[in-house]
Amino acid sequence: MDLRQIEYFHLVARAGSFSAAAKSAYVTQQTLSASVASLEQEWGIPLFNRRRQGVELTAFGEAMLPACEHLLEEAASLGGLVDRYRESVAQTATFAYASASLQQQGEGFTLEGLARFRADHADADLRVFELTSDACLSALAQGEVDLAFVVGEPDPAQFSFTKLVDAHLLVALPADHPLALKEAISFRDLAGVPIFPTPDLKETYHRIVAGFERYGLKPNYVPLPFSLENAQRFVRNGEGVDFSPEHNADEPPEGIVYRPLTPEDAFTLPLGLAEKRGVPQSPLMAELKEFILAR
Structure with missing residues (x-):
């Protein structure tokens, strides 16, 4: 028994003939008749008395008709639920971006552009989270996020990655710090200087540690919670320095200057979109x- 057989039985019962029911279903009379006959054979009891002038329900057919109508109504309701769910999924998405990786405005993809996209899709449920780079990847892996804007190329076995640009890190310094007079900063210059905080991306952390190790040094990270605001406050107050994306230098906060690393110490990390492999896109x-x- 399948839903199509129930539907054909219902059509014949309401139309009073196989030919009229076949026309309303846009199938041949032979197809519809065979389907109903198959249902009768499965149940082992005739549903119709077949006569030259048409058909009429048997007592069993009359008993089954209300139940079959209810089943068709439930199926239609279920179909509507499926359609509504598909529509909901089509208009739902979760996006995360790494803290400090997105500049407010300017060229390329920015927070301003993201706000414009959300405004243009006001009827959609686009949920946006600001996380650390590693937290973005963890959320992707656990299915909590559909798409993430991250620093550093993630594990290709688990994630697909679309590179957008190379992220250059600068050293954020207090404007009155002696090192602010230098055109470029080396890891040797930062010996013993407090650094805020341990980077939110393991790859950045390893690159910086390796840079210090070339000079036989270790970075002096301070144990403070990560946020762009905390980092800027830390530097502005003269407590130390911070490794910061170069776009933060476009409009430097008061009391802070940005200097590049020396050519022998400089490094870049890819910045782009990460998705979990095997997960269909809404x-x-x-x-x-x-x-x-397109930005």
């Missing part, structure tokens, strides 16, 4: 990705 997420890549 239409909204596909549209957001296209929007970001």
